[in-house]
Amino acid sequence: MPNGGQPTIVSIAERAGVSIASVSRVLNGQGARRDTTERVRRAAAELGYVPNAVARSLKGGRTRQLTFAMPDIGNPVYVAMVRAIQGVAKAAGYRLLLHSTDAVAEDELAVLRSLRDRTSDGLILVPIRITEAHIDALVEAARPVVVIGSLPPGVPVDSVRADSVAGAALAVRHLHAVGRRRIAFVNGPSDTVPGHNRERGYRSALAECGLPHDPELVAHTDFGVDAGARAMERLLPARPDAVFCANDQLALGASHALLGRGLRIPEDLAVAGMDDSELAKLGWPPLTSVDLGSSERGRRAAELLLDRLEGHGGTPPDPPPAPEAGSASDAPGAPGAPGEPAPRATASGTRGVPTRTSTARPRLVVRASTAPAGATEAMRFA
Amino acid sequence: MPNGGQPTIVSIAERAGVSIASVSRVLNGQGARRDTTERVRRAAAELGYVPNAVARSLKGGRTRQLTFAMPDIGNPVYVAMVRAIQGVAKAAGYRLLLHSTDAVAEDELAVLRSLRDRTSDGLILVPIRITEAHIDALVEAARPVVVIGSLPPGVPVDSVRADSVAGAALAVRHLHAVGRRRIAFVNGPSDTVPGHNRERGYRSALAECGLPHDPELVAHTDFGVDAGARAMERLLPARPDAVFCANDQLALGASHALLGRGLRIPEDLAVAGMDDSELAKLGWPPLTSVDLGSSERGRRAAELLLDRLEGHGGTPPDPPPAPEAGSASDAPGAPGAPGEPAPRATASGTRGVPTRTSTARPRLVVRASTAPAGATEAMRFA
DNA sequence: GGAGTTCGGGTAAACGTTTCCAGGCGCTGG
DNA sequence: CCAGCGCCTGGAAACGTTTACCCGAACTCC
Numbered sequence: 001m002p003n004g005g006q007p008t009i010v011s012i013a014e015r016a017g018v019s020i021a022s023v024s025r026v027l028n029g030q031g032a033r034r035d036t037t038e039r040v041r042r043a044a045a046e047l048g049y050v051p052n053a054v055a056r057s058l059k060g061g062r063t064r065q066l067t068f069a070m071p072d073i074g075n076p077v078y079v080a081m082v083r084a085i086q087g088v089a090k091a092a093g094y095r096l097l098l099h100s101t102d103a104v105a106e107d108e109l110a111v112l113r114s115l116r117d118r119t120s121d122g123l124i125l126v127p128i129r130i131t132e133a134h135i136d137a138l139v140e141a142a143r144p145v146v147v148i149g150s151l152p153p154g155v156p157v158d159s160v161r162a163d164s165v166a167g168a169a170l171a172v173r174h175l176h177a178v179g180r181r182r183i184a185f186v187n188g189p190s191d192t193v194p195g196h197n198r199e200r201g202y203r204s205a206l207a208e209c210g211l212p213h214d215p216e217l218v219a220h221t222d223f224g225v226d227a228g229a230r231a232m233e234r235l236l237p238a239r240p241d242a243v244f245c246a247n248d249q250l251a252l253g254a255s256h257a258l259l260g261r262g263l264r265i266p267e268d269l270a271v272a273g274m275d276d277s278e279l280a281k282l283g284w285p286p287l288t289s290v291d292l293g294s295s296e297r298g299r300r301a302a303e304l305l306l307d308r309l310e311g312h313g314g315t316p317p318d319p320p321p322a323p324e325a326g327s328a329s330d331a332p333g334a335p336g337a338p339g340e341p342a343p344r345a346t347a348s349g350t351r352g353v354p355t356r357t358s359t360a361r362p363r364l365v366v367r368a369s370t371a372p373a374g375a376t377e378a379m380r381f382a
Numbered sequence: 383m384p385n386g387g388q389p390t391i392v393s394i395a396e397r398a399g400v401s402i403a404s405v406s407r408v409l410n411g412q413g414a415r416r417d418t419t420e421r422v423r424r425a426a427a428e429l430g431y432v433p434n435a436v437a438r439s440l441k442g443g444r445t446r447q448l449t450f451a452m453p454d455i456g457n458p459v460y461v462a463m464v465r466a467i468q469g470v471a472k473a474a475g476y477r478l479l480l481h482s483t484d485a486v487a488e489d490e491l492a493v494l495r496s497l498r499d500r501t502s503d504g505l506i507l508v509p510i511r512i513t514e515a516h517i518d519a520l521v522e523a524a525r526p527v528v529v530i531g532s533l534p535p536g537v538p539v540d541s542v543r544a545d546s547v548a549g550a551a552l553a554v555r556h557l558h559a560v561g562r563r564r565i566a567f568v569n570g571p572s573d574t575v576p577g578h579n580r581e582r583g584y585r586s587a588l589a590e591c592g593l594p595h596d597p598e599l600v601a602h603t604d605f606g607v608d609a610g611a612r613a614m615e616r617l618l619p620a621r622p623d624a625v626f627c628a629n630d631q632l633a634l635g636a637s638h639a640l641l642g643r644g645l646r647i648p649e650d651l652a653v654a655g656m657d658d659s660e661l662a663k664l665g666w667p668p669l670t671s672v673d674l675g676s677s678e679r680g681r682r683a684a685e686l687l688l689d690r691l692e693g694h695g696g697t698p699p700d701p702p703p704a705p706e707a708g709s710a711s712d713a714p715g716a717p718g719a720p721g722e723p724a725p726r727a728t729a730s731g732t733r734g735v736p737t738r739t740s741t742a743r744p745r746l747v748v749r750a751s752t753a754p755a756g757a758t759e760a761m762r763f764a
Numbered sequence: 765g766g767a768g769t770t771c772g773g774g775t776a777a778a779c780g781t782t783t784c785c786a787g788g789c790g791c792t793g794g
Numbered sequence: 795c796c797a798g799c800g801c802c803t804g805g806a807a808a809c810g811t812t813t814a815c816c817c818g819a820a821c822t823c824c
Contacts, residue, residue: 006498008780019804033802049500054439057781058809063436073465083455086482097779098480100468116432142388191687223666240537252664259666282607282634284641284666390810401774406812415772437810440779
């Protein structure tokens with residue numbers, strides 16, 4: 001025991017009277033004679049042997065660790081992803097390394113570069129924004145990377161994205177369907193891909209419903225509860241009868257602002273959020289929200305990554321159901337011709353396997369905050 | 383480049399025309415002649431060299447990784463801890479490995495055992511319950527461990543705990559102070575240490591305020607929003623005028639149940655929660671809650687652990703302010719004689735440094751859900 | 765000018781595994 | 795009975811570092 005007293009393969013070999021090669025073979029389940037196997041097993045058990053994962057990694061070149069890097073662990077959306085990723089990783093025998101980038105682009109690049117230090121076998125990255133530097137770093141990445149978010153076309157990196165254009169449209173159409181006509185929109189920063197796309201979805205759904213686009217009904221702000229409340233205050237003079245918020249935190253902030261002024265939800269204003277995080281259920285009244293599939297995206301990203309790592313990466317992802325016509329993809333580039341289905345896997349790829357892109361389909365979850373006007377009228381006077 | 387094409391210390395040595403020892407020395411900032419230093423630096427830069435962390439760990443016996451294991455990443459309390467721990471770890475140059483035990487005791491023991499695989503340098507563990515097996519595993523742990531939670535006295539393991547007895551009492555006294563007399567209590571499982579202690583705090587504060595203890599006003603349930611709602615429903619027939627819940631999720635569930643029945647908060651019933659998680663601010667009305675210092679406990683735990691790891695573990699923790707008289711410690715054992723201050727550091731310890739125990743002091747955060755009866759009456763008829 | 769000192773750098777061992785290779789032994793088939 | 799073939803097994807190399815040790819050269823001091 002020259003080291004910290006922990007038994008090594010050598011201690012076992014000595015105790016069992018065999019060579020270290022035999023110990024390794026037995027412990028890894030390779031063939032050996034009956035009594036050899038038994039002696040090694042017993043010695044290992046008696047000494048309480050546990051293989052040194054570091055040495056194993058050095059030899060094998062794999063650490064069985066994955067890294068998940070996202071902007072902010074405080075956001076329930078990322079918590080949902082962490083949970084999903086951890087589930088997949090654990091089942092596959094991988095550990096999960098967590099990295100919070102605090103939404104700093106430089107930190108994201110550092111994570112990408114640090115893949116060279118061999119600490120983890122692969123990375124799931126949620127970038128806040130994609131710059132040229134990001135693309136370069138992604139292409140140069142020393143290990144497989146899966147991006148959660150939208151990538152410009154042609155970047156040879158697997159990705160999983162949400163169709164937030166369609167998601168936003170879903171919410172707006174729902175508000176229209178329950179009788180709202182002046183639908184306000186509290187968006188996050190418009191210079192991010194999601195911000196841009198949610199606005200696109202909002203406007204296209206307005207048009208589709210035959211509603212005019214009134215700039216007075218739109219506010220841009222940061223993400224965050226207080227930001228949502230302030231934005232709502234600013235929008236009130238424009239007399240909206242509904243508000244759609246780009247995420248649940250904004251929506252809760254907006255709700256607080258409304259309730260604080262004595263307004264009723266949904267009677268006076270309907271409120272809808274986005275992400276369908278834990279918060280949506282917990283708000284009062286419970287929030288209608290668009291589920292962009294955070295868990296599913298996390299799970300899918302982990303699966304894609306593991307697939308690359310395990311090498312049998314040939315199996316193409318089960319193609320998600322084709323999006324309904326008119327719902328554009330989340331990519332910044334122009335979608336293909338309307339009639340033609342969006343390509344689900346591009347040609348170029350790493351290690352021979354084509355790059356895969358998976359899109360989670362948005363789903364509307366209706367709760368009390370957008371109960372139909374008719375129904376609430378009835379309730380109110382019941 | 384016999385490996386994955388990544389440069390090693392050998393590639394650099396060849397390119398710079400020096401030995402690998404010199405490369406290592408230069409790169410680790412040890413003395414070398416001017417031109418040697420320069421040649422090595424340049425070669426390393428040109429090749430884009432990044433040291434192999436695994437090899438380094440094998441040699442050095444340290445991975446610069448910490449593990450944080452908690453029951454459920456979905457709980458905002460643990461999210462707060464993750465964030466705090468990640469902050470401390472990152473600043474000290476450590477990576478964070480996340481492990482969700484799903485509140486399975488066997489999984490906790492597995493984590494403890496897996497410390498032998500040398501994957502991480504230390505562990506911060508939030509056990510759901512402490513069994514004999516836990517104590518054995520803790521004592522045998524191959525690496526330093528810090529427990530967040532209450533440990534029986536005498537276990538030579540650093541720990542950080544919340545004074546939930548005092549915290550619960552704080553909430554109950556507050557409800558009494560704002561004029562409530564029939565204070566219900568929705569507790570979590572009573573066979574956990576926190577459940578036990580919160581109940582103790584509740585009862586002692588009732589006694590202190592001269593209120594009778596009515597078993598009809600107490601419900602035990604699981605943690606979770608729905609559980610809180612159901613428990614509240616069950617308690618309503620006992621006609622409480624306030625309810626104190628053992629965490630914010632339960633409190634939100636209770637709020638939902640009340641609001642759903644058309645009751646007003648705080649006019650009809652005041653609601654108070656515990657943990658002061660994100661949820662408290664986000665509820666409607668915003669919840670009064672007792673901050674048990676989740677972030678602080680996380681931070682403190684990380685600091686204690688790093689202190690053990692970095693070896694200069696001599697510095698005793700700044701002794702927390704003595705708890706006010708009457709507030710018992712969180713340990714399951716009987717507290718010392720009332721007059722005598724609880725011991726803040728026990729004698730036995732690992733590696734010569736005495737075991738340290740740090741207790742976070744609870745803090746009441748008052749919000750609208752418990753506005754004083756008088757004030758709300760005034761408001762209501764204003 | 766020689767001995768002692770200092771400094772810099774090279775060689776090699778070590779961390780704990782896995783795995784390639786070759787040798788030994790027993791068995792089978794001719 | 796011998797050749798040949800497998801199966802086991804042990805020795806040794808390799809993964810990429812850090813570091814103990816040693817050697818040579820330059821310098822200092824008497």
